[in-house]
Amino acid sequence: MTVTVSDNRMVRDGIALSVGAAFTSVAGLLGWVISARLVSTAEVGLTAAFTSGFLLVSGVTQVSLGPAVLRWLPRAGGRSGTLLLRTYGVVMAGAVLGSLVFLAFPSGHQAAAAVPGWGAPLFVVVTLAWAVLQFQDPVLTGLDRAGAVLVKNLGFGIGRIGVLLLAASLGALGILLSWAVPTILAVLGATVVVVTASRRRGHSQPAGVLPDRREVVALLGPTYLASIGQSLMYYLVPLIVTARTAPPREPCSSWCGRP
Numbered sequence: 518m519t520v521t522v523s524d525n526r527m528v529r530d531g532i533a534l535s536v537g538a539a540f541t542s543v544a545g546l547l548g549w550v551i552s553a554r555l556v557s558t559a560e561v562g563l564t565a566a567f568t569s570g571f572l573l574v575s576g577v578t579q580v581s582l583g584p585a586v587l588r589w590l591p592r593a594g595g596r597s598g599t600l601l602l603r604t605y606g607v608v609m610a611g612a613v614l615g616s617l618v619f620l621a622f623p624s625g626h627q628a629a630a631a632v633p634g635w636g637a638p639l640f641v642v643v644t645l646a647w648a649v650l651q652f653q654d655p656v657l658t659g660l661d662r663a664g665a666v667l668v669k670n671l672g673f674g675i676g677r678i679g680v681l682l683l684a685a686s687l688g689a690l691g692i693l694l695s696w697a698v699p700t701i702l703a704v705l706g707a708t709v710v711v712v713t714a715s716r717r718r719g720h721s722q723p724a725g726v727l728p729d730r731r732e733v734v735a736l737l738g739p740t741y742l743a744s745i746g747q748s749l750m751y752y753l754v755p756l757i758v759t760a761r762t763a764p765p766r767e768p769c770s771s772w773c774g775r776p
Contacts, residue, residue: 530663534654537670544674548681552692555685563631564692569755570628571640574619575648576748578611581740583655585728588736590659594725598715601656605649612648616641624756631689639693646700653707660714665707673703 552561582604593600619625620637629636650673657665676699684691728736 530658533663533667534658537654537667540674541670544677548677548695551678551681551685555681556688556692560689561692563627564689565755566624567628567631567636567640567689567693568696569752570619570624571616571644571647573748573752573756574615574644575612575651576752577745578615579608579648579652579744580611581737581744582608583652584740585733585736586652587655587659589728590656592725593727594722595719596724596727597660597718597722600727601711601715604656605652608648608652609645612645613641616644619644632693639697643693643697643700646697646704649704650700650707653704653711656711657707657714660711660718662710662714665710669703669707672706673699676702 549561552564586600586604589600590597620629620640625637625640629640632639650669653669654666657663657669677695680698681691681695684694687694
Protein backbone atom coordinates (compact mmCIF):
# COMPACT_ATOMS: atom_id res chain seq x y z
CA MET A 518 0.00 0.00 0.00
CA THR A 519 1.61 3.24 -1.15
CA VAL A 520 0.80 6.46 0.68
CA THR A 521 1.85 9.90 -0.48
CA VAL A 522 2.02 12.94 1.78
CA SER A 523 1.74 16.46 0.43
CA ASP A 524 4.52 18.98 0.95
CA ASN A 525 2.08 21.37 2.63
CA ARG A 526 1.14 18.76 5.20
CA MET A 527 4.77 17.96 5.97
CA VAL A 528 5.57 21.65 6.45
CA ARG A 529 2.50 22.14 8.62
CA ASP A 530 3.28 19.11 10.76
CA GLY A 531 6.90 20.13 11.10
CA ILE A 532 6.00 23.61 12.28
CA ALA A 533 3.48 22.29 14.80
CA LEU A 534 5.94 19.76 16.21
CA SER A 535 8.80 22.28 16.38
CA VAL A 536 6.75 24.98 18.09
CA GLY A 537 5.32 22.47 20.56
CA ALA A 538 8.75 21.09 21.41
CA ALA A 539 10.17 24.60 21.82
CA PHE A 540 7.37 25.62 24.17
CA THR A 541 7.80 22.46 26.23
CA SER A 542 11.53 23.17 26.58
CA VAL A 543 10.93 26.77 27.64
CA ALA A 544 8.28 25.68 30.14
CA GLY A 545 10.72 23.09 31.53
CA LEU A 546 13.42 25.70 31.99
CA LEU A 547 11.00 28.10 33.69
CA GLY A 548 9.82 25.27 35.91
CA TRP A 549 13.28 24.63 37.28
CA VAL A 550 13.96 28.36 37.70
CA ILE A 551 10.74 28.77 39.69
CA SER A 552 11.52 25.64 41.72
CA ALA A 553 14.97 26.99 42.61
CA ARG A 554 13.41 30.23 43.87
CA LEU A 555 10.48 28.78 45.80
CA VAL A 556 11.82 25.46 47.10
CA SER A 557 14.91 24.59 49.12
CA THR A 558 18.03 23.37 47.35
CA ALA A 559 17.83 19.96 49.05
CA GLU A 560 14.24 19.43 47.88
CA VAL A 561 15.11 20.46 44.33
CA GLY A 562 18.02 18.01 44.35
CA LEU A 563 15.79 15.14 45.42
CA THR A 564 13.26 15.87 42.72
CA ALA A 565 16.07 16.13 40.16
CA ALA A 566 16.89 12.48 40.86
CA PHE A 567 13.22 11.57 40.49
CA THR A 568 12.72 13.43 37.22
CA SER A 569 15.99 12.29 35.66
CA GLY A 570 15.04 8.75 36.60
CA PHE A 571 11.63 8.68 34.98
CA LEU A 572 12.89 10.54 31.91
CA LEU A 573 15.67 7.97 31.54
CA VAL A 574 13.41 4.97 31.99
CA SER A 575 10.68 6.24 29.68
CA GLY A 576 13.25 7.06 27.00
CA VAL A 577 14.96 3.68 27.13
CA THR A 578 11.81 1.56 27.29
CA GLN A 579 10.03 3.08 24.29
CA VAL A 580 12.28 0.96 22.03
CA SER A 581 12.24 3.77 19.44
CA LEU A 582 8.63 3.04 18.48
CA GLY A 583 7.83 6.73 17.99
CA PRO A 584 9.70 7.19 14.68
CA ALA A 585 8.57 3.74 13.58
CA VAL A 586 4.88 4.45 14.06
CA LEU A 587 5.26 7.55 11.89
CA ARG A 588 6.25 5.20 9.07
CA TRP A 589 3.70 2.49 9.78
CA LEU A 590 0.53 4.47 10.51
CA PRO A 591 -0.02 6.07 7.09
CA ARG A 592 0.00 2.69 5.35
CA ALA A 593 -1.99 0.87 8.05
CA GLY A 594 -5.22 2.45 6.82
CA GLY A 595 -8.25 0.81 8.41
CA ARG A 596 -6.00 -1.35 10.60
CA SER A 597 -4.53 1.65 12.41
CA GLY A 598 -6.40 0.71 15.58
CA THR A 599 -4.72 -2.69 15.69
CA LEU A 600 -1.31 -1.16 15.14
CA LEU A 601 -1.88 1.38 17.91
CA LEU A 602 -3.10 -1.23 20.38
CA ARG A 603 0.08 -3.25 19.85
CA THR A 604 2.50 -0.33 20.00
CA TYR A 605 0.81 1.31 22.98
CA GLY A 606 0.94 -2.04 24.76
CA VAL A 607 4.69 -2.33 24.19
CA VAL A 608 5.34 1.23 25.36
CA MET A 609 3.21 0.88 28.50
CA ALA A 610 4.54 -2.54 29.45
CA GLY A 611 8.11 -1.36 28.93
CA ALA A 612 7.56 1.72 31.08
CA VAL A 613 6.11 -0.25 33.99
CA LEU A 614 8.74 -2.99 33.83
CA GLY A 615 11.57 -0.48 33.39
CA SER A 616 10.44 1.63 36.34
CA LEU A 617 10.27 -1.42 38.60
CA VAL A 618 13.78 -2.45 37.58
CA PHE A 619 15.07 1.09 38.14
CA LEU A 620 13.53 1.24 41.63
CA ALA A 621 15.49 -1.88 42.58
CA PHE A 622 18.80 0.01 42.22
CA PRO A 623 20.29 2.64 44.58
CA SER A 624 19.41 5.46 42.17
CA GLY A 625 15.83 4.25 42.27
CA HIS A 626 15.84 4.26 46.07
CA GLN A 627 17.07 7.84 46.01
CA ALA A 628 14.41 8.88 43.52
CA ALA A 629 11.66 7.26 45.60
CA ALA A 630 12.95 9.11 48.69
CA ALA A 631 11.72 12.37 47.18
CA VAL A 632 8.26 11.49 48.52
CA PRO A 633 8.67 9.24 51.58
CA GLY A 634 6.12 6.46 51.79
CA TRP A 635 4.70 6.56 48.29
CA GLY A 636 7.54 7.76 46.11
CA ALA A 637 7.89 4.34 44.44
CA PRO A 638 4.28 4.02 43.20
CA LEU A 639 4.32 7.67 42.15
CA PHE A 640 7.48 6.98 40.15
CA VAL A 641 5.81 4.10 38.31
CA VAL A 642 2.72 6.18 37.51
CA VAL A 643 4.68 9.22 36.30
CA THR A 644 7.04 7.07 34.22
CA LEU A 645 4.10 5.34 32.55
CA ALA A 646 2.28 8.61 31.89
CA TRP A 647 5.39 10.32 30.51
CA ALA A 648 6.23 7.42 28.20
CA VAL A 649 2.70 7.50 26.77
CA LEU A 650 2.77 11.31 26.50
CA GLN A 651 5.95 11.28 24.43
CA PHE A 652 4.75 8.41 22.28
CA GLN A 653 1.55 10.29 21.46
CA ASP A 654 3.41 13.00 19.51
CA PRO A 655 4.32 10.73 16.57
CA VAL A 656 1.00 8.90 16.89
CA LEU A 657 -1.00 12.11 16.51
CA THR A 658 1.23 13.20 13.65
CA GLY A 659 0.78 9.87 11.87
CA LEU A 660 -2.99 10.26 12.25
CA ASP A 661 -2.79 13.73 10.65
CA ARG A 662 -3.45 15.45 13.97
CA ALA A 663 -0.19 17.36 14.39
CA GLY A 664 -2.15 20.42 15.50
CA ALA A 665 -3.24 18.44 18.55
CA VAL A 666 0.44 17.93 19.43
CA LEU A 667 0.88 21.68 19.61
CA VAL A 668 -2.23 22.10 21.78
CA LYS A 669 -1.13 19.23 24.03
CA ASN A 670 2.34 20.63 24.57
CA LEU A 671 1.06 24.15 25.17
CA GLY A 672 -1.42 22.83 27.71
CA PHE A 673 1.25 20.75 29.42
CA GLY A 674 3.65 23.68 29.71
CA ILE A 675 1.05 26.08 31.07
CA GLY A 676 -0.30 23.43 33.41
CA ARG A 677 3.13 22.60 34.76
CA ILE A 678 3.91 26.22 35.63
CA GLY A 679 0.44 26.70 37.14
CA VAL A 680 0.59 23.61 39.35
CA LEU A 681 4.11 24.48 40.45
CA LEU A 682 3.09 27.97 41.56
CA LEU A 683 0.10 26.59 43.45
CA ALA A 684 1.91 23.65 45.06
CA ALA A 685 5.40 25.07 45.68
CA SER A 686 4.71 25.22 49.43
CA LEU A 687 4.63 21.41 49.42
CA GLY A 688 8.34 21.28 48.59
CA ALA A 689 9.50 18.23 46.65
CA LEU A 690 5.95 16.91 46.44
CA GLY A 691 4.83 20.16 44.82
CA ILE A 692 7.54 19.92 42.16
CA LEU A 693 6.63 16.33 41.37
CA LEU A 694 2.93 17.18 41.18
CA SER A 695 3.81 19.87 38.65
CA TRP A 696 5.09 17.03 36.46
CA ALA A 697 2.48 14.38 37.27
CA VAL A 698 -0.79 16.33 37.09
CA PRO A 699 -0.35 18.05 33.69
CA THR A 700 1.25 14.91 32.22
CA ILE A 701 -1.72 12.72 33.16
CA LEU A 702 -4.24 15.32 31.99
CA ALA A 703 -2.40 15.77 28.69
CA VAL A 704 -2.33 11.99 28.16
CA LEU A 705 -6.06 11.72 28.78
CA GLY A 706 -6.86 14.55 26.38
CA ALA A 707 -4.57 13.23 23.65
CA THR A 708 -5.96 9.72 24.09
CA VAL A 709 -9.44 10.99 23.26
CA VAL A 710 -8.10 12.50 20.02
CA VAL A 711 -6.16 9.33 19.14
CA VAL A 712 -9.13 7.01 19.72
CA THR A 713 -11.49 9.25 17.74
CA ALA A 714 -9.08 9.65 14.81
CA SER A 715 -8.20 5.94 14.62
CA ARG A 716 -11.87 4.93 14.68
CA ARG A 717 -12.69 7.34 11.87
CA ARG A 718 -9.79 5.98 9.86
CA GLY A 719 -10.98 2.44 10.49
CA HIS A 720 -14.42 3.26 9.09
CA SER A 721 -13.30 5.43 6.18
CA GLN A 722 -10.21 3.66 4.84
CA PRO A 723 -9.60 0.12 3.55
CA ALA A 724 -7.49 -2.28 5.57
CA GLY A 725 -3.84 -1.49 5.08
CA VAL A 726 -0.56 -3.23 5.77
CA LEU A 727 0.94 -3.91 9.18
CA PRO A 728 4.69 -4.46 9.61
CA ASP A 729 5.86 -8.04 9.91
CA ARG A 730 8.37 -9.25 12.48
CA ARG A 731 11.31 -8.96 10.12
CA GLU A 732 10.54 -5.33 9.32
CA VAL A 733 10.05 -4.49 12.98
CA VAL A 734 13.43 -5.90 13.96
CA ALA A 735 15.21 -4.36 10.98
CA LEU A 736 13.82 -0.90 11.70
CA LEU A 737 13.88 -0.82 15.50
CA GLY A 738 17.23 -2.53 16.04
CA PRO A 739 19.62 0.25 14.93
CA THR A 740 17.37 3.15 16.00
CA TYR A 741 16.82 1.67 19.46
CA LEU A 742 20.55 1.53 20.13
CA ALA A 743 20.80 5.20 19.17
CA SER A 744 17.87 6.14 21.41
CA ILE A 745 19.47 4.34 24.38
CA GLY A 746 22.67 6.31 23.88
CA GLN A 747 20.73 9.57 23.69
CA SER A 748 18.78 8.84 26.87
CA LEU A 749 21.91 7.87 28.77
CA MET A 750 23.70 11.01 27.62
CA TYR A 751 20.88 13.32 28.69
CA TYR A 752 19.67 11.75 31.95
CA LEU A 753 22.30 9.42 33.41
CA VAL A 754 24.77 12.19 34.25
CA PRO A 755 22.27 14.12 36.44
CA LEU A 756 21.52 10.88 38.29
CA ILE A 757 25.20 10.27 38.98
CA VAL A 758 25.76 13.85 40.14
CA THR A 759 22.72 13.77 42.40
CA ALA A 760 23.75 10.44 43.89
CA ARG A 761 27.18 11.81 44.78
CA THR A 762 26.15 15.23 46.09
CA ALA A 763 22.63 14.96 47.52
CA PRO A 764 22.41 15.35 51.31
CA PRO A 765 20.64 12.67 53.35
CA ARG A 766 16.87 13.15 53.58
CA GLU A 767 15.10 13.64 56.88
CA PRO A 768 12.20 11.28 57.56
CA CYS A 769 9.67 14.04 56.83
CA SER A 770 9.59 17.52 55.29
CA SER A 771 7.52 20.69 55.23
CA TRP A 772 4.72 19.23 53.12
CA CYS A 773 3.85 16.58 55.73
CA GLY A 774 3.44 18.97 58.59
CA ARG A 775 6.90 19.88 59.89
CA PRO A 776 7.82 23.57 60.15
